[in-house]
Amino acid sequence: PRPSHFSPGDEDFQENHERQKHKGKRRNGDRPKNKRENQRRKRSSNSEPETSEESEDEEEVNNDGEVRPELLSPEELEKLKEAVDEKKKLIQSLRGKPWPMKQKLVTLRESQLFVEKYEGALGKGKGRKLYAYKVMMTKKWKKFQRDFENFKTACIPWEMKIKEIESHFGSSVASYFIFLRWMYGINMILFGLTFGLVMVPEALMGRPYGSIPRKTVPRAEEAGAMDFAVLWDFGGYAQYSVLFYGYYNNQRAIGWFKFRMPLSYFLVGVGTVAYSYMVVIRTMARNANESGVGDDNSFNFSWKMFTSWDYLIGNPETADNKFASITTSFKEAILEEQESRKDDNIHLTRFLRVLANFLVLCCLAGSGYLIYFVVRRSQKFALDGLENHTWWERNEVNMVMSLLGMFCPMLFDVISALENYHPRVALQWQLGRIFALFLGNLYTFIIALMDAINLKRKEEKVVKYNITMWEASLYNGTGSENSTAPPVTIHPADVPRGPCWETMVGQEFVRLIISDTMTTYITLLIGDFLRAVLVRFLNHCWCWDLEAGFPSYSEFDVSGNVLGLIFNQGMIWMGAFYAPCLPALNLLRLHVSMYLQCWAVMCCNVPQERVFKASGSNNFYMAMLLVILFLSTLPAIYTIVTIPPSFDCGPFSGKNRMFDVIQETLESDFPAWFSKVFSYASNPGLVLPFILLMVLAIYYLQSTSKSYREANVELKNKLQMVTQRLDNFVFLTSYGSDFILNA
Amino acid sequence: MGNKQTIFTDEQLDAYQDCTFFTRKEILRLHSRYHELAPHLVPMDYTNEPDCKLPLALIVDMPELKENPFRNRIVESFSEDGMGNLSFNEFVDMFSVLSEMAPRELKAIYAFKIYDYNVDNYLCKEDLEKTLNKLTKEELTPEEVELVCEKAIEEADLDGDNKLSYADFENMITRAPDFLSTFHIRI
Numbered sequence: 048p049r050p051s052h053f054s055p056g057d058e059d060f061q062e063n064h065e066r067q068k069h070k071g072k073r074r075n076g077d078r079p080k081n082k083r084e085n086q087r088r089k090r091s092s093n094s095e096p097e098t099s100e101e102s103e104d105e106e107e108v109n110n111d112g113e114v115r116p117e118l119l120s121p122e123e124l125e126k127l128k129e130a131v132d133e134k135k136k137l138i139q140s141l142r143g144k145p146w147p148m149k150q151k152l153v154t155l156r157e158s159q160l161f162v163e164k165y166e167g168a169l170g171k172g173k174g175r176k177l178y179a180y181k182v183m184m185t186k187k188w189k190k191f192q193r194d195f196e197n198f199k200t201a202c203i204p205w206e207m208k209i210k211e212i213e214s215h216f217g218s219s220v221a222s223y224f225i226f227l228r229w230m231y232g233i234n235m236i237l238f239g240l241t242f243g244l245v246m247v248p249e250a251l252m253g254r255p256y257g258s259i260p261r262k263t264v265p266r267a268e269e270a271g272a273m274d275f276a277v278l279w280d281f282g283g284y285a286q287y288s289v290l291f292y293g294y295y296n297n298q299r300a301i302g303w304f305k306f307r308m309p310l311s312y313f314l315v316g317v318g319t320v321a322y323s324y325m326v327v328i329r330t331m332a333r334n335a336n337e338s339g340v341g342d343d344n345s346f347n348f349s350w351k352m353f354t355s356w357d358y359l360i361g362n363p364e365t366a367d368n369k370f371a372s373i374t375t376s377f378k379e380a381i382l383e384e385q386e387s388r389k390d391d392n393i394h395l396t397r398f399l400r401v402l403a404n405f406l407v408l409c410c411l412a413g414s415g416y417l418i419y420f421v422v423r424r425s426q427k428f429a430l431d432g433l434e435n436h437t438w439w440e441r442n443e444v445n446m447v448m449s450l451l452g453m454f455c456p457m458l459f460d461v462i463s464a465l466e467n468y469h470p471r472v473a474l475q476w477q478l479g480r481i482f483a484l485f486l487g488n489l490y491t492f493i494i495a496l497m498d499a500i501n502l503k504r505k506e507e508k509v510v511k512y513n514i515t516m517w518e519a520s521l522y523n524g525t526g527s528e529n530s531t532a533p534p535v536t537i538h539p540a541d542v543p544r545g546p547c548w549e550t551m552v553g554q555e556f557v558r559l560i561i562s563d564t565m566t567t568y569i570t571l572l573i574g575d576f577l578r579a580v581l582v583r584f585l586n587h588c589w590c591w592d593l594e595a596g597f598p599s600y601s602e603f604d605v606s607g608n609v610l611g612l613i614f615n616q617g618m619i620w621m622g623a624f625y626a627p628c629l630p631a632l633n634l635l636r637l638h639v640s641m642y643l644q645c646w647a648v649m650c651c652n653v654p655q656e657r658v659f660k661a662s663g664s665n666n667f668y669m670a671m672l673l674v675i676l677f678l679s680t681l682p683a684i685y686t687i688v689t690i691p692p693s694f695d696c697g698p699f700s701g702k703n704r705m706f707d708v709i710q711e712t713l714e715s716d717f718p719a720w721f722s723k724v725f726s727y728a729s730n731p732g733l734v735l736p737f738i739l740l741m742v743l744a745i746y747y748l749q750s751t752s753k754s755y756r757e758a759n760v761e762l763k764n765k766l767q768m769v770t771q772r773l774d775n776f777v778f779l780t781s782y783g784s785d786f787i788l789n790a
Numbered sequence: 791m792g793n794k795q796t797i798f799t800d801e802q803l804d805a806y807q808d809c810t811f812f813t814r815k816e817i818l819r820l821h822s823r824y825h826e827l828a829p830h831l832v833p834m835d836y837t838n839e840p841d842c843k844l845p846l847a848l849i850v851d852m853p854e855l856k857e858n859p860f861r862n863r864i865v866e867s868f869s870e871d872g873m874g875n876l877s878f879n880e881f882v883d884m885f886s887v888l889s890e891m892a893p894r895e896l897k898a899i900y901a902f903k904i905y906d907y908n909v910d911n912y913l914c915k916e917d918l919e920k921t922l923n924k925l926t927k928e929e930l931t932p933e934e935v936e937l938v939c940e941k942a943i944e945e946a947d948l949d950g951d952n953k954l955s956y957a958d959f960e961n962m963i964t965r966a967p968d969f970l971s972t973f974h975i976r977i
Contacts, residue, residue, distance in 0.1 A: 138808060141808055141809050142808065142809055142810055142811055142886070143892070143893055143895070143896050144896075145887075145896055145899040145900065147870060147879075147880070147883070148809065148879035148880055148882065148883040149870070149879060151809040151883075152805055152809060152879070155805055155808055155809060156805075193804075193807065196813060197813040197814050197815060200813045200815065200816070201813075201815055206976075209976075210976045213976060214853070214854070218971050218972065218974070222971075345945060346945050346946065346962050346965065346966065347941075347945070348938055348941040348942040348945055349942045349945045349946045349962050350962075350966045350968070352918065352921060352922060352925065352938070352942050353901065353905065353921075353962075353963060353966070353969075354963070354966045354968045354969045354972050354973070355925070355968075355972070356858070356859065356860070356925060356972060357972045358858060358888065358972060358973055358974055358975050359972075359974060359975065359976060360857055360858075361853050361854055361856065361857055362857065363857060365857075366857035370859075370925075370926065370927050370929075373925055373926060374926040374927070374929045374930065377922075377926060377930060377934070377938060378930070378934070380938075381934055381937060381938065384937070384941065761964075765957060765961070768956075768957045769957075772955070772957075
């Protein structure tokens with residue numbers, strides 16, 4: 048079917064059609080020769096019973112101008128193979144062609160028939176069986192891939208929920224929920240790794256609870272070990288379980304199939320980080336290819352006209368809002384265009400901006416100092432014993448961090464009113480400041496934690512000395528030195544225990560995350576839900592219109608929520624090595640968040656009045672995630688490489704450094720030359736980050752080169768289009784009005 | 791995948807999966823959506839490829855399209871007769887192009903078709919004015935409309951013929967950061 052009017056995508060189809068016809072023409076020229084050879088073949092095949100070839104011969108003779116692969120010269124065979132490959136490529140790219148569906152289906156049918164006919168025939172001659180086998184395997188593989196894709200799409204959760212939010216609030220709010228879902232997927236994998244390879248083997252095949260000192264609640268704490276308050280704080284039975292580092296035994300191989308527990312623990316820790324890097328970078332590369340150049344002012348009006356309407360909107364109220372915001376945006380753009388912006392009072396603006404930045408810095412410094420102060424205070428409390436203090440004093444650190452995270456951004460918002468930036472720029476500054484705030488808080492927290500670790504290590508020396516004294520006293524009581532007295536059986540709960548800084552670190556992170564979660568949910572309930580309830584029900588007995596003026600319904604804060612999510616994930620990455628339960632906890636938290644926030648946004652929020660998406664914000668958030676990933680793995684790597692593990696707990700106890708487990712595995716489980724090679728590669732703890740950096744660099748370079756290539760292709764296409772238009776002009780003028788009438 | 795359905799043959803479903811960006815399940819879901827638009831007109835059995843078209847008025851009533859100011863143009867661009875009557879093939883094609891997986895180039899081609907009100911393969915001033923009025927519900931004054939359309943043509947027109955050809959449009963739209971995320975309907 049010839050297209051009725053010339054439109055951009057049809058040239059492709061025309062080209063293909065022409066190429067096909069051209070091919071046919073060529074083949075027709077060869078026909079007489081083939082027919083002669085066919086008859087010769089037939090005669091010879093009569094004497095040798097090759098039935099398959101005979102029937103093929105008949106078919107070939109019957110078809111017009113078709114080639115017989117076994118009679119072609121190698122280069123013609125090549126050309127046929129090329130044609131088949133081209134058809135296959137066409138089938139692959141069919142969905143991206145701008146043809147009407149009927150054309151696509153017809154082309155698909157034709158191409159499939161062509162491929163089927165000649166693919167089998169191509170396999171004649173040498174390597175025929177191998178070729179046929181390859182073809183069959185490719186077909187099976189394609190079918191498997193397609194089924195897998197179908198399965199994967201069926202598994203994607205919450206699709207309808209997100210669609211509802213999109214139609215009510217537009218794509219910017221929905222982008223947060225899509226991001227949340229993506230994070231959920233990552234955490235699912237992390238959970239699978241830590242649960243399946245670390246927690247389950249230890250629980251099933253390791254020594255049970257109560258068999259050795261590190262796995263038992265000490266006698267002193269036994270009384271309160273089951274209390275809810277203690278369990279909520281992750282002490283008591285929760286502390287002495289697979290949830291934390293300290294429970295794991297340092298036995299090299301456990302269970303009947305010799306599962307290498309310490310090795311697995313170490314590798315899972317490294318593997319979670321590696322997987323996270325890979326996923327984030329892969330998503331960034333994909334986004335970089337899709338998004339155009341951001342913040343280009345040369346197409347201001349055109350973009351406003353053609354890309355401002357959000358096709359996802361399906362709700363009348365949101366649509367009205369969108370119309371209003373588009374109109375306002377146009378009016379603003381027209382005003383900006385008409386009046387030349389006289390920069391009067393530029394000195395005042397500059398002064399105000401400097402002042403605002405200074406205030407923000409003061410704020411950041413203040414919050415950093417506050418956290419440091421609070422952490423030191425909590426250490427003092429811990430030394431005094433926690434029972435003597437109120438609930439607030441015990442949970443001070445976490446509460447302070449969460450409250451700072453809640454109130455400082457509001458403060459930054461107020462300060463930014465001084466600056467008088469364009470809203471888009473102001474949003475970027477706001478995001479940057481909140482990022483700095485969270486980062487500063489996190490690192491202050493870690494520094495304070497390092498102090499606590501050093502304290503515990505000093506304590507370790509003292510405890511080691513005490514234990515030797517205690518052991519000596521045991522033997523003194525039972526017999527003389529020379530007698531081979533049976534070892535005294537002491538209940539594991541009574542053995543004096545060494546301090547375990549890793550479990551402490553794990554516990555701190557778990558507590559931080561729980562309090563962060565609680566703060567988020569409570570803010571949501573009070574800030575959004577309670578506010579909406581008050582506005583709705585107090586409206587008829589209040590002096591002014593609550594819904595239109597202050598406080599009115601809240602809008603969904605996309606950037607704040609996304610940042611919160613990113614930092615939450617950073618904390619998981621930081622603490623997952625010391626508390627294998629963290630990914631599981633996070634999975635639960637994300638699951639609950641999804642439902643809670645979906646409900647809250649539909650129930651209590653109104654669509655945003657002015658939408659200023661920081662364009663290309665997708666890659667902006669990914670970049671932040673990558674930075675956070677890097678910064679969160681730094682402390683973990685530092686502790687692994689420099690601090691010796693506790694002597695009395697965890698899978699690496701007794702070793703000099705945690706990564707010695709690799710050395711040990713190389714020496715005992717691999718042949719001798721292996722370990723020599725690896726020892727030359729020196730410290731694995733140093734080589735890994737270096738390799739990661741190199742992979743990062745390679746990926747970045749690869750994606751840049753890809754975009755250059757695409758720019759080249761674009762330019763070529765443009766050139767083609769220009770020449771086509773020139774041809775068209777000639778065509779039009781020579782055929783006159785007939786063509787226009789028929790179009 | 792084990793689900794016995796009688797609406798399409800397996801070959802038909804495979805063909806649809808090759809020609810669109812949808813999976814098997816989504817195609818079946820699309821069929822049920824198409825069917826509920828007009829349960830008496832649309833047959834449940836598509837194995838012998840019935841020739842059934844639904845009129846424009848039924849299609850633009852779908853919740854996904856109802857609030858879209860360009861809904862009429864969207865449906866017209868995908869219909870074979872240009873009047874907005876869609877067969878199931880065209881229905882699937884429409885949502886495939888507007889889905890998340892469609893590439894930028896494909897979307898640009900159809901966006902051009904949608905905004906081209908007089909179907910002359912150029913976005914002339916009248917096309918832009920109509921687009922703008924639909925977008926702002928005619929809230930702008932005629933002078934403002936004039937100004938915006940002039941500015942838009944000035945920005946995007948490369949060959950100086952005072953209207954936007956496809957090449958101009960494509961050059962402009964491929965750099966737009968919001969294009970992919972806004973030109974998207976989830977079904």
